[in-house]
Amino acid sequence: MRWPRPSASSPSGPEVARTLADLAPGERGRVTAVGGDADAARRLMDLGVIRGTTVEVIRTAPLGDPLEVRLRGFMLTLRRSEAEHITVD
């Protein structure tokens, strides 16, 4: 596995889930959960960000935020603060 899970003794807890915000440009992840603000989550789900969707981070904006991601053949932007609530594996 490319991303070893933190050991059970790690101070940050037994298992820190990776989120979309942790992916570097060019990396892909499969969505495992969409959380955070209910409105934002529903909006993302309407656009097809649901469990099992493959999302690829394309780039970050010149000022570091928001992110541009590709899913289902189209480009979506979202802020890091929203991407942090989308867990991926």
Added chain:
Amino acid sequence: MEVVDAGAVIPAPPAPSPSRTTPGGGVSRVALIGNPNTGKSTLFNALTGMRQRVGNYSGVTVERVEGSYCDGPGRVLTVIDLPGTYSLSAASPDEEIALSVLLGRTGEVEAPDVVVVVVDAQNLERNLFLASQVLELGLPTVVALNQVDAAEAAGMQVDAVELTLQLGVPVVPTVATRGEGLDVLKGAIRRAAELPRPERQFSLPAEAEQALAPVRACLLEAGLSRSAAAMEALRLLSVGRADGHLGGIPGLAESLERAQAALEAAGLHPRSLEAESRYGWIAEVVDAAVQRRATGAKSLTDRIDAVVLHRVWGPLIFLGLMALVFQSIFTWAEPLMDLVEGGFAALGGGVGALLPEGDLRSLVVDGIIAGVGSVLVFLPQITILFLFLGFLEDTGYMARAAFIMDRFMRGVGLHGRSFIPLLSGYACAVPGVMAARTIESRKDRLATIMVLPLMSCSARIPVYTLLIGTFIPSLTVAGIFDLQGLTLLAMYLLGTVTALAVAAVFKRTLLRGQVRPMIMELPPYRLPRLRVLLLTVWHRASMFLKRAGTVILAISVVLWALATYPKTEVAPGTPDEIAQEHQLENSILGAAGHAIEPLVRPLGYDWKIGVSIVSSFAAREVFVSTMGTIYGVGSEADEQSGALRDRLRTERDAAGAPVYTPLVAVGLMVFYVFALMCVSTVAVVHRETGGGRAGLKWAAFQFGYMLALAYGSAWVVYRAGLALGLGT
């Protein structure tokens, strides 16, 4: 006589019925719905041509666009172009309107007889989400599979027949930009009402069906159709509350809560159930109907974005584009402006020669023609700006601008989307305020609207141009810059920086609220359709023309009258110039100017500047024409007028000191950077902030704070300048 009588007896052929579809009868109302960037507007234009009406849904700031087309003799169909949405979740005003129109629950728009879902063939998965929601409403539905040509170019073959079988409604391939497939689409619309009604094409887990049954029952009782009730029940589950148009249904909230609890107990996720069920079904549909040929090549959009959104090149290109827009205002528009100006001068001269000397000639030539002409001279500039903004929007660059600027805008508590309306504010606050509709959060929208008129719009340009050209010397600074140009730039920066600062203050105080998500599609780049672009520009430019034709015309006439009456008798032989000054000083306008002189005196202004400021409450550019009237240069009064500039330079007060020093001019410009001198903006803000009392409150607040800011800043500039010895 007999013929007429006979005509009264023989029944006239039945007029096309405006009423709802009768079994086997005609279709009279068609609604277009679809995701943004699917070519829906292009399809709407292709169907309806120039027969369009643009209005507003009452109470909300959602544009209501309707058109019509003739489908055979006597069969005129009304087409409602619903706002572009990604879903019917009713999470934004746009979605809420789209859903209530389809359900016939708006009270002002009749439910459509046929719904056309415009679907982008290149982006079938996401587009089918909305389509699947619409299908469940159970209305006669036709799917327009648009941009099939682009999909094929991208290596995608969409099988329309397979899609028809999967969706249970006719699917018509179209290329709206070339008008392909329109006849087939019209035929499908004509016959859609005779086909079996569409319904949900997938099934929910048994537990979910069971849990939702009471919610459905509740909605059925409230008058929804069977299929609409099923769709709404699922939607409410994902929204998590009974909202908007379903707010008042008794027992709904309780049954919804019980359904959520039951689903959670069964191990299902109530919030994601709808999206996951729909996308699960969509995956099967797409599998069956779409054949992909891996092209391997990066798409054109990817290649453009690699440059346009690049860390270094992106912002540079952005700045370059903005510079180009500014360049276009000041250079490209000039020949056209000369043309308009020359036209009005010729018109004034021609009409003047036809009318006898007297009040009527003065009214027509000096009042109406000169007044309206001084405003219409900006039409070329404004049109070029609208063209630019429309071009950036239609190509897809505007979304990129929001992407690049979001981090920056967030610094002041706003959204990347606020950037587009604010940018439009450089052309004219009116379309900018209207463009703020795309901002979902009400508080963000209000903050954007409240600061938008601080962006220096083109109506300020004549004020700046007159004052800079007259009082700021054309010196070369640092080898390449001109002091006049730098002064102009400083005024733009002052307005922009203040707008952002004020927005930050509002977002932290008056309009404090939760940070809104910035979830936005970056659409593929597209070559704009000239027709659509020109139509947009025409809609916007004609708004400006209407304003010139009504408000400015009225103000010109009133001002002329105020400056002309009561008449002052002068001794025969008095030079015209002196006579005019006497006349003005003793007129109603002169009296008003004298009355407010104590108020503007601390800013270094005399009564004549006071008069010009008061008269520019109508529109900033009126300042220039009023100055022209006051200084008796009449019809030549524009910001380039040499006569007016000379008069201003040589104007002396009672003590013989010059009235206009560069310091007064700078203070006056600063005043105009901040003051909301524009009746049209006030009217639009009133409408866009909710109308009625609420809108009045916001509009009055905006006018007040901007006037206070203007007065205070002009005072500081003048006083500080005097203290520094810059008074002469």
